[in-house]
Amino acid sequence: MADLVAPLRAALDGPYADARASARRLLTETGTLTDPTLSLDEQRSRTRDAVLALASSDVPAAGFAKAHGGTGDIGASLVGFEMLVYADVSLMVKAGVQWGLFGGAIENLGTARHHNEHLADVISGDLLGCFAMTETGHGSDVQSIETTATYDVASGEIVVHSPSPSARKDYIGGAAHDATMAAVFAQLVTGGPGEEPTSRGVHCVLVPIRDADGRDLPGVTTSDCGVKGGLNGVDNGRIVFDQVRVPRSNLLDQYATVAEDGTYTSPIDNPNRRFFTMLGTLIRGRVSIAGASGAASRQALAIAVRYALKRRQFAAPGAAADEDGGEILLMDYRTHQRRLLPALARSYALQTAQNELVTTLARIQEAGADADPREQRELEALAAGLKAYASWHASATIQQCREACGGAGYLAANRLTTLKADTDVFTTFEGDNTVLMQLVGKELLTGYADEVRGLDPVGMVSFAVSNAAEVVLERTAVAPLVARLRDAARREGDEPDLLDRGTQLALLTDREEHLLETLARRMQAARKASGADAFAAVNSAQDHLVHLGRAHVERVVLEAFAAAVAEVEDDTVRTVLDAVCDLYAVSVVEDDKAWFLEHRRLSVGRAKNATVVVNELCERLRPYAADLVDAFGIPEHLLDVEMLG
Amino acid sequence: MADLVAPLRAALDGPYADARASARRLLTETGTLTDPTLSLDEQRSRTRDAVLALASSDVPAAGFAKAHGGTGDIGASLVGFEMLVYADVSLMVKAGVQWGLFGGAIENLGTARHHNEHLADVISGDLLGCFAMTETGHGSDVQSIETTATYDVASGEIVVHSPSPSARKDYIGGAAHDATMAAVFAQLVTGGPGEEPTSRGVHCVLVPIRDADGRDLPGVTTSDCGVKGGLNGVDNGRIVFDQVRVPRSNLLDQYATVAEDGTYTSPIDNPNRRFFTMLGTLIRGRVSIAGASGAASRQALAIAVRYALKRRQFAAPGAAADEDGGEILLMDYRTHQRRLLPALARSYALQTAQNELVTTLARIQEAGADADPREQRELEALAAGLKAYASWHASATIQQCREACGGAGYLAANRLTTLKADTDVFTTFEGDNTVLMQLVGKELLTGYADEVRGLDPVGMVSFAVSNAAEVVLERTAVAPLVARLRDAARREGDEPDLLDRGTQLALLTDREEHLLETLARRMQAARKASGADAFAAVNSAQDHLVHLGRAHVERVVLEAFAAAVAEVEDDTVRTVLDAVCDLYAVSVVEDDKAWFLEHRRLSVGRAKNATVVVNELCERLRPYAADLVDAFGIPEHLLDVEMLG
Structure with missing residues (x-):
């Protein structure tokens, strides 16, 4: 039989043969299978170390535009992440949270000032973040989440708050331990001069949640989702906000801005379309x-x-007992x-x-x-x-x-x-x-x-x-x-x-x-x-x-x-x-x-x-x-x- | 609505209403849900403790005949084991190994001397055993297992041996740690005076495998299957036998005996039927x-x-936002x-x-x-x-x-x-x-x-x-x-x-x-x-x-x-x-x-x-x-x- 493996692989790899070859090399050099004997803490720290090690490869940067410090090769980025699964699914998910979701939110929903301030640190792993969208009460129906981000004209700050137990951010990868910043999805409430503050629908705000020593910042209460059915290398957790204040500039304002006086503007008038446009960038x-x-x-x-x-x-019926019996x-x-x-x-x-x-x-x-x-x-x-x-x-x-x-x-x-x-x-x-x-x-x-x-x-x-x-x-x-x-x-x-x-x-x-x-x-x-x-x-x-x-x-x-x-x-x-x-x-x-x-x-x-x-x-x-x-x-x-x- | 729960339960419980009621009481008094945060060793020792605690209940004895020190209520026994699942599936399986499989082999395949010698200790949990049937090479096809139990006329002993790597007993619950005796399924080889020793098919022999301090006995090498996809409260392990000698009386001889001179007799002539009859008792x-x-x-x-x-x-389409939104x-x-x-x-x-x-x-x-x-x-x-x-x-x-x-x-x-x-x-x-x-x-x-x-x-x-x-x-x-x-x-x-x-x-x-x-x-x-x-x-x-x-x-x-x-x-x-x-x-x-x-x-x-x-x-x-x-x-x-x- 002629060698079929190479041409079959070429057909499967399709346009991503180079990206896959390079991901294979990376895995061959550094990938090791998950160790099922590790404790929860050991799994988490092993996965965190692997994410930080991955930061020095080409994979994270591939997912970001050249203008933002990346190499702008989305295909290579997706293929590279995917193949991490062969070694450790937790690593793939934790890397996906850091660069795909957290980094992706900053790149796609933010503007130049967010890109300049954070993306280099996100790519290098110096800033570990989490993606705080799902709440205890709302997962599939993101439009109905309850967390509020209310603009306070007096101080020029946005006040992030969990108004009810079901508003708690839940199952958030990185929230239990490693993340120091969260991309928080919340109902933005604001109004311009003479306007009653109104809910403008779901928007995303960057909120620091931990200090350098891993302690919750004031008003932030994180907790741990504990053992899960799998993916125990990922530290999923919960976040409750009690009137946490961040500068107005922390609103990721690609699709909507809040002026100093509270005036809300968006290039997309229809709130529904605005919501789905924002979400669509996270595809x-x-x-x-x-x-x-x-x-x-x-x-x-x-x-x-x-x-x-x-x-x-x-044995086959009536088979002679050959070497395989x-x-x-x-x-x-x-x-x-x-x-x-x-x-x-x-x-x-x-x-x-x-x-x-x-x-x-x-x-x-x-x-x-x-x-x-x-x-x-x-x-x-x-x-x-x-x-x-x-x-x-x-x-x-x-x-x-x-x-x-x-x-x-x-x-x-x-x-x-x-x-x-x-x-x-x-x-x-x-x-x-x-x-x-x-x-x-x-x-x-x-x-x-x-x-x-x-x-x-x-x-x-x-x-x-x-x-x-x-x-x-x-x-x-x-x-x-x-x-x-x-x-x-x-x-x-x-x-x-x-x-x-x-x-x-x-x-x-x-x-x-x-x-x-x-x-x-x-x-x-x-x-x-x-x-x-x-x-x-x-x-x-x-x-x-x-x-x-x-x-x-x-x-x-x-x-x-x-x-x-x-x-x-x-x-x-x-x-x-x-x-x-x-x-x-x-x-x-x-x-x-x-x-x-x-x-x-x-x-x-x-x-x-x-x-x-x-x-x-x-x-x-x-x-x-x-x-x-x-x-x-x-x-x-x-x-x-x-x-x- | 009239109370439906009680009559529905009665229909489901059927003839086992009393047995289920009593199992419910036992679970209410003693059952606690598995704790997913425990380490492998902690899960195992917790399950072992729970098995020993269960020994003082009515459940184990129900599975054995009155003549053998039990209470002879098979239905209550099966229902009692089944319901352990609500608390801890490992407990159900480990109890099933001890009383159902190990104890069941002794009761159903053994004769009076085995019953007298062991069953009281099996029921009380003083003798923890394992059921060594499956091998690395043969699971579904039990008739083809390779372990041999050869009768040695000179010493009057049966020699249990693993002739190849695939003859290793594998996935055996209790073999990694707790069991001190194994019910070993092996090809019995024996012959009477003037007869060539011949394989008589699969039989079961009791083989002590560990001393009181948990050390492998001479010729026995146990090892650990390690972490499994679940049931980690059960210590599954492997056993390799190197010419291990046990008295002839350790053969469980309900369906076949070996006389001192090596003569083999069985009330069931057809070897195939004998095999399935023996297996059938383990239903x-x-x-x-x-x-x-x-x-x-x-x-x-x-x-x-x-x-x-x-x-x-x-929300339902066009629904008014009532208290549930x-x-x-x-x-x-x-x-x-x-x-x-x-x-x-x-x-x-x-x-x-x-x-x-x-x-x-x-x-x-x-x-x-x-x-x-x-x-x-x-x-x-x-x-x-x-x-x-x-x-x-x-x-x-x-x-x-x-x-x-x-x-x-x-x-x-x-x-x-x-x-x-x-x-x-x-x-x-x-x-x-x-x-x-x-x-x-x-x-x-x-x-x-x-x-x-x-x-x-x-x-x-x-x-x-x-x-x-x-x-x-x-x-x-x-x-x-x-x-x-x-x-x-x-x-x-x-x-x-x-x-x-x-x-x-x-x-x-x-x-x-x-x-x-x-x-x-x-x-x-x-x-x-x-x-x-x-x-x-x-x-x-x-x-x-x-x-x-x-x-x-x-x-x-x-x-x-x-x-x-x-x-x-x-x-x-x-x-x-x-x-x-x-x-x-x-x-x-x-x-x-x-x-x-x-x-x-x-x-x-x-x-x-x-x-x-x-x-x-x-x-x-x-x-x-x-x-x-x-x-x-x-x-x-x-x-x-x-x-x-």
């Missing part, structure tokens, strides 16, 4: 979590597949193949989609104020959807990998339980997945409503769906390819051919369009209701909305993967990747088979065939299992766990 | 894990439902109801099935040698199936509960992550679930092949299925009820009525019969193949076999629940339980909807209706959510977690 958090979820899934799969290629159990490799069992290989295919698909997402993000963020607002909004929806899809994938995949390694999988030294525990919160932080999937669905509905008034309903839907696709793909030369493939969908007699790429694309596009069209009709009906009935109407469509979100993400992921496969020139490599892409597509169809049957998109015969095809693809890919996980390019010492020794 | 382990999985699921649901009844997020309770969202309520219904169903299983087990084990071997074998299959089904249910349910509580759910103080981590291994220990589900399917096939030769295929299948049902239910007066309900299955026009109990039973029975019938045909074809083809034929049916196992378990569980509901006399209570049972049945159908469509058991319209019905049942049960979890009767102080305070 990298979700993109990072999607990436980290992918990395964790790949590492778990690499470990479980290698174990399945080593471990034998049960006639025992069968786990990887040769159908149930085992079905546990691991569809998840492996999905991991491949997700990595190509993540490459697209990062590329689009970099392009839009580099465009800055010139970016198309609609494109920005749709990018946000896609980031939300991929974050939810990838983190659920990680949770399910790592769990399968753990079970597929039996008792050995349960030992912490074999990494799988640690990976599961550390990534578990990905499904709910940076936005609860169920809420995020609804957000994706709502964005599709908005596109439908905003853009195409006057078209007939069916035309409207097609327009909205194909339009959303274009946003991600239009500048990557993928759109024509996908359209061409889809239009050439092959049928056998009256039946779609599940192994035809065009058919796969058409099936997923059609499902999304149908879900959107029927949801739009339900919502139209719901709009006529009011009060409790309005809630009931929207509420009863929640599962429909989540299904639409998922269908959208699955279609976009398939398009990204199909495009990546089509770009591979070597026939042998493309044939293998083609089968991986088939396995992704057909297992997506199989998972939602009832829908395709109920909506007469598949006949009974073809639906049964989907299961047969998944089984056949597993068998076909079985000989490539080792190569497929080697292609992930995870540094070998980070896969060197006890049970593989 | 209580799997029954305990099924019970513990149920308890853990209930506790997670109780916590998540109470949180959902307290936590509000997002118009925000909606999580429990009122459809997505949230769908996350928690079908799992709640399944937990109810499982508890009624567990009651049946325990009752049947107690009856058969009390019958001892008089038990019908076929009934015993089918009980084993059901225990295997319920263990797999309940532990997968626990894994999925606790995960959902964690996610449904967001960031708060991720804090260890809120119990959900600890429950998830501690029960995670249930899916693979006491037998890998995927292997166990195949065992269930195989047992159904055996019933089909053994018992009904000569009947036409369809008749054979119906016979086998209804027969398997009878085993569990025949003496509970349930069988006629179930048969009557199924026969009266209601149809609307040509369509099954999903809310009719008879229809639900008929749908699940029919699915099982069809899966069995088609599998039997495939196996018949496979039997004609040989060598690699034979493996391929069997292997390609693995997913079919697992599906059959699951279908069987789901049918049996529904029958148990239906019978428990039918016994409730109060109309109000029965109406609520009826809806819970409907939700279980229809969500089982919904989960496997594609199968029912593919096999034309449901029309497209009725299949869509299954989803509508699940949603409606969730809404109907929403007002009873608090009562339904209160009815679990979990001591309040064990639900008193931070986020509910």
Whole structure:
């Protein structure tokens, strides 16, 4: 067999081959696996040390613009953070808090004076900060947080305050111990001369919380969230503010300013739009979590597949006792193949989609104020959807990998339980997945409503769906390819051919369009209701909305993967990747088979065939299992766990 | 609303109301939640202390026959162990190792001299033991373990030895630290005068492993499995034997003896049957894990439902800001109801099935040698199936509960992550679930092949299925009820009525019969193949076999629940339980909807209706959510977690 690993890796790395190579070098030089025997304090100080060590690498600076002391390579920054997961998920999260969230808030929501004053220290790690958004009472619904930041004209100060127990900042990474400054999200209250002070919605204010000796500053009370289900290298904590005063200049004022006399001005009049614009600049958090979820899934799969290629159990019926006692490799069992290989295919698909997402993000963020607002909004929806899809994938995949390694999988030294525990919160932080999937669905509905008034309903839907696709793909030369493939969908007699790429694309596009069209009709009906009935109407469509979100993400992921496969020139490599892409597509169809049957998109015969095809693809890919996980390019010492020794 | 909690609890407790009441009292007096801040050593010593404290309760003795110093109340024993989970899963597992596995091996595989010599000390906790079955190389396939126990005629001793690295005993609870004696499973090698010493298959030998000071005895090398994904209160370890000699009398010789001259005799000639008979006596382990999985699921649901009844997020569209700011309770969202309520219904169903299983087990084990071997074998299959089904249910349910509580759910103080981590291994220990589900399917096939030769295929299948049902239910007066309900299955026009109990039973029975019938045909074809083809034929049916196992378990569980509901006399209570049972049945159908469509058991319209019905049942049960979890009767102080305070 020709060497497949290098070209497969090239296909997976896509445009980030250099960034990944450099992250691999860094991990090979400095990365060590989390040590599960450490105490809580030891884990925290080990992670803090690793963050400070990372400060001297290229990774943190890559995330900041050149004008702000960075190197302005967003792709390298995201890929570099993501791959930290292979060593220690806590390190990735703590680094993400410091440079992505805290530093990102200062860079994106602040202006020159904040950049000049803080960013150099943020990049170097001399100033450790935290991102104080979530409160005990409000997480998913950030717009309803209760902390107030009231401008006091007399002193020229902003007074930050927690008015109730549920206003307490909660689960804040770094707040328990290490952070000396917090980027605090609060309801800004101010008014100009003769104006009643009014709430202006959520804004972000920099608030020092600890002195150099780690003591809470006056009015600030921090506490510790204690042991968590994982990520115990991150010191999550709580912050309560009792009338804490900071200078007016501590308001991060990119999108709104408060004059000395209290006058509030913002370039964005609509408070709702202002809020979502500010939040939108923080999109990298979700993109990072999607990436980290992918990395964790790949590492778990690499470990479980290698174990399945080593471990034998049960003799074949009537087998001669050869040197292995006639025992069968786990990887040769159908149930085992079905546990691991569809998840492996999905991991491949997700990595190509993540490459697209990062590329689009970099392009839009580099465009800055010139970016198309609609494109920005749709990018946000896609980031939300991929974050939810990838983190659920990680949770399910790592769990399968753990079970597929039996008792050995349960030992912490074999990494799988640690990976599961550390990534578990990905499904709910940076936005609860169920809420995020609804957000994706709502964005599709908005596109439908905003853009195409006057078209007939069916035309409207097609327009909205194909339009959303274009946003991600239009500048990557993928759109024509996908359209061409889809239009050439092959049928056998009256039946779609599940192994035809065009058919796969058409099936997923059609499902999304149908879900959107029927949801739009339900919502139209719901709009006529009011009060409790309005809630009931929207509420009863929640599962429909989540299904639409998922269908959208699955279609976009398939398009990204199909495009990546089509770009591979070597026939042998493309044939293998083609089968991986088939396995992704057909297992997506199989998972939602009832829908395709109920909506007469598949006949009974073809639906049964989907299961047969998944089984056949597993068998076909079985000989490539080792190569497929080697292609992930995870540094070998980070896969060197006890049970593989 | 009349008090529903007490009668709902009575229905759930079933025949074990007294045993559960007494276990609740014990937990109320002595049970304290696991402390997630403890170090590994502290967790272990805390759990050891709790096991020793438990020794002075009634629980351990209940599991042993009166003749052996116990009180002979198997039901009370199993229920008592199960409920320890509410406080500390490690405690339940360590107690299960000491009294269920180690003590159970001595009682069930040993004879009077072993009972007299050890059982009093086992019950009192003066002798702490371990159960050394699994090896590094063999877990699911116990028959292939490598450790040898060779009888040496010259000395009259048995020599226990680990011939290879993969023969190392592994993951053995108690072996790292506390156990001073091991029940060692090994290939017994012996021969009488003039006979070549031969392997007689797996037997169990008592081997002292540590002295009173905790030092390994000569020839024994123990080591520590270290930190695990959970259950860190249990000191799992490894044991390597280097020609360790024990007296011949240490062989547990209920099913086979070795005479002084090396002659081997057993009342069971067939070595395979002997092996499975010996293993069959240890069935209580799997029954305990099924019970513990149920308890853990209930506790997670109780916590998540109470949180959902307290936590509000997002205002209703156009809602007036009342005292809650118009925000909606999580429990009122459809997505949230769908996350928690079908799992709640399944937990109810499982508890009624567990009651049946325990009752049947107690009856058969009390019958001892008089038990019908076929009934015993089918009980084993059901225990295997319920263990797999309940532990997968626990894994999925606790995960959902964690996610449904967001960031708060991720804090260890809120119990959900600890429950998830501690029960995670249930899916693979006491037998890998995927292997166990195949065992269930195989047992159904055996019933089909053994018992009904000569009947036409369809008749054979119906016979086998209804027969398997009878085993569990025949003496509970349930069988006629179930048969009557199924026969009266209601149809609307040509369509099954999903809310009719008879229809639900008929749908699940029919699915099982069809899966069995088609599998039997495939196996018949496979039997004609040989060598690699034979493996391929069997292997390609693995997913079919697992599906059959699951279908069987789901049918049996529904029958148990239906019978428990039918016994409730109060109309109000029965109406609520009826809806819970409907939700279980229809969500089982919904989960496997594609199968029912593919096999034309449901029309497209009725299949869509299954989803509508699940949603409606969730809404109907929403007002009873608090009562339904209160009815679990979990001591309040064990639900008193931070986020509910």
